Amino acid sequence: MPNIKKIAEMAGVSISTVSRVLNNHPYVNEQKRKEILSIIEKLNYSQNSNAVHLVRGKTNVIGVVLPFVNHQYYSAIIEGISRMAAKHHYNIMLCQTGYSPEKEIEVLDMLKMKKLDGVIICSTINGWQELEKYVKFGPIVTCEDTVSSYMSSVYIDHYKTFALGMEYLIEHGHRRIGYCVGRKNSINSLNRKQAYLDALSSIQVMPKEEWGFVDCFTVEDGTRVVQSLLQMKERPTALLVSCNHIAAGIVKAAPKSGLSIPGDLTIIGCDDQQIAEILEITTIAHSSVDVGAGAFTLLHDHITKKNKETKKIELFPKLTKRLTT
Amino acid sequence: MPNIKKIAEMAGVSISTVSRVLNNHPYVNEQKRKEILSIIEKLNYSQNSNAVHLVRGKTNVIGVVLPFVNHQYYSAIIEGISRMAAKHHYNIMLCQTGYSPEKEIEVLDMLKMKKLDGVIICSTINGWQELEKYVKFGPIVTCEDTVSSYMSSVYIDHYKTFALGMEYLIEHGHRRIGYCVGRKNSINSLNRKQAYLDALSSIQVMPKEEWGFVDCFTVEDGTRVVQSLLQMKERPTALLVSCNHIAAGIVKAAPKSGLSIPGDLTIIGCDDQQIAEILEITTIAHSSVDVGAGAFTLLHDHITKKNKETKKIELFPKLTKRLTT
Numbered sequence: 001m002p003n004i005k006k007i008a009e010m011a012g013v014s015i016s017t018v019s020r021v022l023n024n025h026p027y028v029n030e031q032k033r034k035e036i037l038s039i040i041e042k043l044n045y046s047q048n049s050n051a052v053h054l055v056r057g058k059t060n061v062i063g064v065v066l067p068f069v070n071h072q073y074y075s076a077i078i079e080g081i082s083r084m085a086a087k088h089h090y091n092i093m094l095c096q097t098g099y100s101p102e103k104e105i106e107v108l109d110m111l112k113m114k115k116l117d118g119v120i121i122c123s124t125i126n127g128w129q130e131l132e133k134y135v136k137f138g139p140i141v142t143c144e145d146t147v148s149s150y151m152s153s154v155y156i157d158h159y160k161t162f163a164l165g166m167e168y169l170i171e172h173g174h175r176r177i178g179y180c181v182g183r184k185n186s187i188n189s190l191n192r193k194q195a196y197l198d199a200l201s202s203i204q205v206m207p208k209e210e211w212g213f214v215d216c217f218t219v220e221d222g223t224r225v226v227q228s229l230l231q232m233k234e235r236p237t238a239l240l241v242s243c244n245h246i247a248a249g250i251v252k253a254a255p256k257s258g259l260s261i262p263g264d265l266t267i268i269g270c271d272d273q274q275i276a277e278i279l280e281i282t283t284i285a286h287s288s289v290d291v292g293a294g295a296f297t298l299l300h301d302h303i304t305k306k307n308k309e310t311k312k313i314e315l316f317p318k319l320t321k322r323l324t325t
Numbered sequence: 326m327p328n329i330k331k332i333a334e335m336a337g338v339s340i341s342t343v344s345r346v347l348n349n350h351p352y353v354n355e356q357k358r359k360e361i362l363s364i365i366e367k368l369n370y371s372q373n374s375n376a377v378h379l380v381r382g383k384t385n386v387i388g389v390v391l392p393f394v395n396h397q398y399y400s401a402i403i404e405g406i407s408r409m410a411a412k413h414h415y416n417i418m419l420c421q422t423g424y425s426p427e428k429e430i431e432v433l434d435m436l437k438m439k440k441l442d443g444v445i446i447c448s449t450i451n452g453w454q455e456l457e458k459y460v461k462f463g464p465i466v467t468c469e470d471t472v473s474s475y476m477s478s479v480y481i482d483h484y485k486t487f488a489l490g491m492e493y494l495i496e497h498g499h500r501r502i503g504y505c506v507g508r509k510n511s512i513n514s515l516n517r518k519q520a521y522l523d524a525l526s527s528i529q530v531m532p533k534e535e536w537g538f539v540d541c542f543t544v545e546d547g548t549r550v551v552q553s554l555l556q557m558k559e560r561p562t563a564l565l566v567s568c569n570h571i572a573a574g575i576v577k578a579a580p581k582s583g584l585s586i587p588g589d590l591t592i593i594g595c596d597d598q599q600i601a602e603i604l605e606i607t608t609i610a611h612s613s614v615d616v617g618a619g620a621f622t623l624l625h626d627h628i629t630k631k632n633k634e635t636k637k638i639e640l641f642p643k644l645t646k647r648l649t650t
Contacts, residue, residue, distance in 0.1 A: 004329065005341055015340050016330055061418065069407035075400060082394035082421060092419040093386065096411040107416075219599060252603055274544060275600065278577055 011036045059117055062299060063093045063107050066122040071217060072245050072273055073288055077122050077143060080292025088300055090117075099125040108134040118299045120292075121151075123186075139302030141295045144187065145312070152302065154294035154313045156286040158242075159191040161317040165240040165268045165284050166199030168319055174266065175203070178211030178236035180225055180246050189214070192242060211236045222249015229265070230257055238266035238325075244276040244283055251279050251324060267324040270317075282325040286317040336361045384442050387624060388418045388432050391447040396542060397570050397598055398613055402447050402468060405617025413625055415442075424450040433459040443624045445617075446476075448511075464627030466620045469512065470637070477627065477636045479619035481611040483567075484516040486642040490565040490593045490609050491524030493644055499591065500528070503536030503561035505550055505571050514539070517567060536561045547574015554590070555582055563591035563650075569601040569608055576604055576649060592649040595642075607650040611642040 008015045013032065020028050021036045028036075064081060066074045078094070085092050093116060097103035104126050110116045111134055118139040124131060128148040134140060135150040142153040162179070169177055179196050181189040193212070200207050210232065213225050225246070229235050241247040247269030251261055259265050269276050272285040294313055301307035333340045338357065345353050346361045353361075389406060391399045403419070410417050418441060422428035429451050435441045436459055443464040449456060453473040459465060460475040467478040487504070494502050504521050506514040518537070525532050535557065538550050550571070554560050566572040572594030576586055584590050594601050597610040619638055626632035 004344060019329060068411060070404050075404075078403075079395050079400075082419065086393060086421040086423060091421075094407065094417040094419060096407060096416075098411060219603065248603055275603070278544065278573055278600070278604070 007036065007039055010039050058303075059115060060089060061091045061093050061116055062296070062303075063095055063110055063116040063119040064122065065095050065097060065104055065107050065119060065124065067099045068096050069094060072243060073271070074122060076271065076273065076288035077292035077295070080287075080289040080294070081120060081296045082292075083289075084293050084296035084300070088296075090296075090300075097125075099123075101126045101130075105130075108137075108140075111140070112137040114138075117303045120295045120299055139299055141299040141302070143291050143295050145314070149310055152298050152311045152313075154291050154298060154315065156288075156291060156315050156317065157191070158188045159195045161270055161284045161286055162192040162195035162240060162242075163199060164317055164319055165270070166196060168268065168325070169238045169240065169266065170199060170203055172266075172325070174238040175205055176208075176211075176234070176236045176238070177205075178208075178213065178239045180213040180216040180221075180239060180241045182215065182217050182242060184214040189242070196240065208234075208236075216242070216246045219245050219249035219252070222246040222251075223253040224249075226250055226253040226257055226259065229254075229259070235265075237264075238268070241267060241269045244269035244271055244273045244281055247281050247283075247324070248275045248279055251281055261324050268319075269324075272320075276320075276322070280323040282322045283320050284317045285320050286315060290315055332361065332364055335364050383628075384440060385414060386416045386418050386441055387621070387628075388420055388435060388441040388444040389447065390420050390422060390429055390432050390444060390449065392424045393421050394419060397568060398596070399447055401596065401598065401613035402617035402620075405612075405614040405619070406445060406621045407617075408614075409618050409621035409625070413621075415621075415625075422450075424448075426451045426455075430455070433462075433465075436465070437462040439463075442628045445620045445624055464624055466624040466627070468616050468620050470639070474635055477623050477638075479616050479623060479638045479640065481613075481616060481640050481642065482516070483513045484520045486595055486609045486611055487517040487520035487565060487567075488524060489642055489644055490595070491521060493593065493650070494563045494565065494591065495524060495528055497591075497650070499563040500530055501533075501536075501559070501561045502530075502563045502565065503533070503538065504565045504567075505538040505541040505546075506567045507540065507542055509539040514567070521565065533559075533561075538564075541567070541571045544570050544574035544577070547571040547576075548578040550575055551578040551582055551584065554579075554584070560590075562589075563593070566592060566594045569594035569596055569598045569606055572606050572608075572649070573600045573604055576606060586649050593644075594649075597645075601645075601647070605648040607647045608645050609642045610645050611640060615640055 004015055004018050008018045017028060018036055021033050082092060095107045104124055107119060111119050121140060121142045123144065128146045132148045132150040140151045142151050143155060144153065145155040145157060146153055181192050183189055197207055247267050250267055254261050254265055261267055267281060269281045269283040272283060272287045276283040298311060329340055329343050333343045342353060343361055346358050407417060420432045429449055432444060436444050446465060446467045448469065453471045457473045457475040465476045467476050468480060470480040470482060471478055506517050508514055522532055541550065572592050575592055579586050579590055586592055592606060594606045594608040597608060597612045601608040623636060
């Protein structure tokens with residue numbers, strides 16, 4: 001395996017001259033520099049080519065930290081990131097952490113080691129204090145609202161999305177309202193639940209435990225929700241659903257079980273996946289694609305030093321009425 | 326910036342000893358090795374940490390070459406790849422090339438430079454001869470059938486998918502048949518068209534140019550197809566559609582324009598996206614998710630040397646009858 005010494009020997013120069021060339025140091029005679037580079041090329045000295053671009057300080061790769069790719073919310077964020085990354089000629093390192101705190105830190109270590117120009121954190125299990133330690137090594141942008149003043153973020157306040165949905169349902173006379181969310185204790189789920197509870201409390205309605213569905217992510221989970229509804233003595237007249245894929249499952253399964261939509265059951269989904277448009281589901285559109293695109297843009301501004309200041313950008317939800325309400 | 330010379334000075338050893346440590350060379354006293362590593366750590370000598378793992382010969386990163394992420398076919402492949410990558414603790418470098426031949430080569434250069442353990446090529450604009458030159462630097466697996474005997478592949482024969490669809494349509498009495506595909510001159514589109522032409526020729530039916538729709542990728546393109554159909558004096562009674570998102574657009578738009586499905590227009594989609602299940606579209610299921618998962622598995626076998634032989638794995642399509650035929 002060729003090493004720096006071998007290159008120096010072949011070029012008839014000192015090791016420090018080779019090092020200067022590898023490090024793009026200015027004080028090297030141009031002719032000599034070309035000679036050394038040609039020997040490096042000849043020896044196929046690829047082991048250190050990373051080091052060369054690291055010294056240049058740019059890899060044109062950004063890291064994306066997310067628990068897993070196979071989920072419509074993360075797919076949408078990736079879609080937004082990749083749309084902008086293609087425009088700016090960046091590659092994307094997808095790092096699926098499965099919510100392992102160690103794996104999240106491994107990605108930030110890549111930032112420290114200059115293997116990445118920046119990192120977008122879609123979702124994390126580590127505390128923000130743990131993550132913000134890495135800001136000194138390179139820019140980090142999050143897709144969740146953080147209390148950290150060191151990390152920029154582009155986010156949606158999921159309290160507001162559910163509050164908007166509850167306001168609509170209450171205005172339209174609903175009192176027996178249920179909801180579906182993903183991970184029971186994630187920050188987003190807790191915020192959604194709080195908005196739900198606050199809205200019910202404002203009209204002096206006691207929440208009914210069994211009308212809160214957790215661990216809902218997919219179309220199949222929507223089918224499961226309908227099956228549960230059918231077992232209930234008293235059913236909700238409306239469901240606020242954290243994602244349109246679950247809503248799609250409900251909208252498809254309900255009529256087959258004799259529940260008409262919106263007659264027997266009003267459905268409001270969230271996000272703006274195409275499935276909602278195709279099935280004409282009323283949705284609180286907060287574009288996860290826009291979150292991804294916005295996060296990349298912000299990160300790119302930080303990388304290119306166009307903008308050094310920490311920024312918090314909130315994207316606001318908007319209710320789009322269709323046929324399920 | 327710390328360099329190899331500085332480290333050598335601080336450790337009181339020669340540059341070649343530092344180099345041996347960085348390169349995991351066995352002939353270094355263990356105590357010395359630890360001392361040097363601790364200095365490297367202290368100096369935050371991150372510039373060369375890439376080089377260290379490069380020498381170890383493993384990055385746990387695979388490259389994925391694809392024209393763009395924002396397309397359901399590539400999303401499905403990425404889903405398959407990422408499902409398996411998560412299982413084997415690999416990160417995925419998504420390289421969107423926009424069908425630039427130079428950008429494709431840039432990714433293969435990363436393989437050469439040992440920044441990637443292997444590469445999956447989803448779709449390429451370069452000739453296989455150009456790409457197979459890089460096999461000596463690391464394993465490459467393609468998601469298209471190649472004539473190259475140096476690259477493994479997991480693929481679907483799109484001639485067969487369209488042949489299967491044509492067979493079904495002809496058996497069910499259709500003679501006025503049209504089709505929708507993506508890029509007009511891509512290998513896959515040309516194969517699909519050939520299957521279409523061969524099937525028509527087998528029943529002595531002349532193809533009608535205007536019933537061949539190209540540049541179809543999205544739900545909106547499906548809507549556009551319906552608009553074109555409405556302008557025609559003579560319409561096809563059936564359409565074979567290369568992707569279920571286009572089919573979804575047709576299935577949603579047709580009834581609004583007075584074309585009943587399958588009464589006036591029979592629709593067969595391809596692939597197995599969930600949208601086909603939700604809208605109950607008859608489809609020739611060839612799972613692109615399985616292509617991605619299979620490609621990763623094969624690549625991983627090559628990387629871990631479980632399997633050195635070039636393999637060609639064909640996934641066969643299967644027609645799933647639903648409500649659009």
